Amino acid sequence: MKRKMDFIFGMLFAAATVVFIVLFLTNDTFFNWAFERHHNTLSWYIRPLFIIPIVIFAFKKSFTGIFASIFALFTSMFWFPAPAEKNPQVLEFLAFEMDYLKGPWTAPKIVMSLSVPLFFFMLLTAAWKRNWKLLLGVIIGAAVLKFIWSVAFSGEAGMSILKPASLGLIVCIGVLGYFLRKIKRS
Template sequence: MKIKTLDKIGGVVFLFLTIAIIVVFLSDRSFFEWAFTRHQNTLSWYIRPLFIIPIVMGAYKKSYSLIFFSIFCLFTSMFWFPKPEIVDVKVIEFLNFEKTYFTSGWSIEKVIILATILAFFTAIISLTWSRRWYGLLATVVIGAFLKIAHSLLFSGGSGISIVKPAVLGLILCILAIYFIFKREK
């Protein structure tokens, strides 16, 4: 079997695994609570934005497996780390906001947010695939600021807890994209 065929099969496998984990996350209350308990460990908050880098690398190499493996890791990384012994009050408040957000049913606002998230991932993959570096940088910066703005506007003061991980992740993503761009030249 050709490598490109295996790569596409791997991509489809990780796409379906990602969909499956999202379905379980949203439909199994005990799994949902377990995941959010572990998500109190802010190490997962710092690592999640970094998965943009291997998604970009996957698109740069035109590897479906790397793209969808990275997306799978991004979604599952929220529960990779154990619950910390001490949790900041703002972190608990923000996660309570997110839990309510996920369990309160659909609205036009949520459909727009979901469409924006899907558009973000589609854009970073297609912009990298077609080597449009400035568009990729703009998309990553806009995506980070939209995440921060959404968190601050909709969760109140607890949204401040995601600013540092989001900004650090943005800086590291910009540096990685810069090095990929320089390598391309």
Template sequence: MKFSRKYDKILGIIFLVLIVFLIVLAFTNKSFFDWAYERHQNQLSWYIRPLFLIPFCYFAYRRSWGGILGTMFIVLTSMFWFPKPGLVNETVKQFLEMEKVYLLGDWGFSKILISLLIPISLTVLAVAFWKRNLWFGLSVIVFIAVAKMTWSVAFGGEAGKSVFVPAIAGLVICIGLIYIGFKKTEKRKENR
């Protein structure tokens, strides 16, 4: 444990640099962006991505910068872990095309504000578990899922509903496992 505490902030900085590098690469290298987006059509990544909130919350609870930022790096890379699917549902194609146009289009004030909800909500989520506030943390997770679904329909119309099943499944699993893990950890601490 001493090793990880000693190097935790350094590891956090390394992952932060990798996150920034990956974002810059995606927005400045069209071939990388297109390659990643082809793989993002594989809906397996849609189902696993919400589950990364579990280790994110765990590392926030453990107050580990390296763990939090490492999890965020893994979330970003999970978009392209799976191979490009042979067959893609038409609704999924429409939604991803909208998302692609949204990301590559002009970035005005309102788009920047909406996009800032992502790092702000994740920061609030980390703070909630850093301070060991289970109910506030779970409320933020619900907010994140509802915001994702709302944004998807607001900008993607009917095609935006394609995120509902992965988002709701991820939400239910995350809430259940985080609740159980939090309660077990707190009970263990009480029994020491």
């Protein structure tokens, strides 16, 4: 894909992601519909895996690939049907997340929320510049901080993300390690 078209399509996916986030945060019907499906923990397991294509597309400097992957990561929370049976710990954690997202926007919450774009900036910068040590640090750091944040603010319910986050981290490191070795060989 030519560079100009790649950039245009990438920016369209970036805009679609912003529209999704605004719609998600401002439309209660959509918010509740999406969160019902987010109770399906399959979305919890696949979300960290989107780091892999984001990194690979940043390595290849493909704006379309990067922002399509980010769009997929954000929207994947509602790809699966609402579960028939709901885990009480998952219900408690998601109730916390819903309250957090719908609650007042205080200075600490704004600072914490800025960690999400900061994560993507650091992830993309590390991959774009092919700084594998920084990339590994960003991925591990984000997983650890997400877990700490979840437990610190939602208590025992935050433990519900440990298994999906850990598995996602292991798979990401394994696949990206394989990708790095493959690149070094060629």
